[in-house]
Amino acid sequence: xxxxxxxxxxxxxxxxxxxxxxxxxxxxxxxxxxxxxxxxxxxxxxxxxxxxxxxxxxxxxxxxxxxxxxxxxxxxxxxxxxxxxxxxxxxxxxxxxxxxxxxxxxxxxxxxxxxxxxxxxxxxxxxxxxxxxxxxxxxxxxxxxxxxxxxxxxxxxxxxxxxxxxxxxxxx
Numbered sequence: 001x002x003x004x005x006x007x008x009x010x011x012x013x014x015x016x017x018x019x020x021x022x023x024x025x026x027x028x029x030x031x032x033x034x035x036x037x038x039x040x041x042x043x044x045x046x047x048x049x050x051x052x053x054x055x056x057x058x059x060x061x062x063x064x065x066x067x068x069x070x071x072x073x074x075x076x077x078x079x080x081x082x083x084x085x086x087x088x089x090x091x092x093x094x095x096x097x098x099x100x101x102x103x104x105x106x107x108x109x110x111x112x113x114x115x116x117x118x119x120x121x122x123x124x125x126x127x128x129x130x131x132x133x134x135x136x137x138x139x140x141x142x143x144x145x146x147x148x149x150x151x152x153x154x155x156x157x158x159x160x161x162x163x164x165x166x167x168x169x170x171x172x
Contacts, residue, residue, distance in 0.1 A: 007121070008128035010143060013136050014114045020098040021169075025091045025107060033079040035072035039101055041094075051139060051170045052101040059086070059104065095170060097138065103170035114141045117167050121145075142166040 030042040036053050039046050048056070057064040060082035067075050086092075088106070095103040095111065114136070126145065133144040146162040153159065 003133060004131055005134050006128065007118070007126055007130045007132055007145075010132060010134050010136060011115075011118055011128070014118060014141070017136070017138055018113065018115060020096075021102075021113075022096050023111060024094050024096065026094050027091045028083060028086050028089065031083055031092070033076045033083070036067050036075045036079070046096075046099050046101050048101045049097075049103075049138075049170075051103050051172070055104045055171065056083075059083075059092070059106075102138065105171065109171075111169065112167060113169055114167055117141070117143075117165055121165070139170050140166070140168045140172055 026041055032040045034040065034045065036057070037048055039048050039052075039056070053067075054064050056079065057067050060079060062078050062082060067078065070078070091107055093105040093107050093109045094101055095105075121143075130145060133146070135142045142164065143166075144162055144164045146160045151158060151160045
């Protein structure tokens with residue numbers, strides 16, 4: 001979703017995108033890899049989205065560009081070896097969308113979901129039909145709410161102030 005819309009439509013899109021999302025703490029001992037695109041958690045395979053691939057390669061200390069060039073069996077060998085070397089945590093914080101792993105963090109990560117941002121905006125009493133400029137996808141949300149009553153000009157350019165809010169549920 002992008003461009004001009006309303007807060008009501010943004011809320012509906014956020015609800016649609018998050019309907020299958022959940023979080024879980026996963027013990028390191030339950031993690032293994034088939035390759036960079038597939039992780040097994042307690043023996044169950046899960047596809048890994050791009051952000052999850054980047055975060056696990058960073059966590060393991062393996063450059064993502066290197067891993068992407070390796071054949072799948074070399075990817076698996078590196079990831080399986082280095083994840084077992086994890087000494088700072090016994091478990092990792094996973095963000096899922098259905099079976100897909102969308103992001104991986106340390107247990108210290110404090111998630112901020114898009115619906116929480118919208119709830120806070122609601123406390124400012126913006127009506128549902130409030131026009132907003134928005135970009136929303138599974139990785140990033142940005143909203144701009146304009147205040148047309150405060151429009152002014154500088155050197156012939158029309159300026160409309162407002163507020164802008166951005167959030168990423170996957171750590172961008």
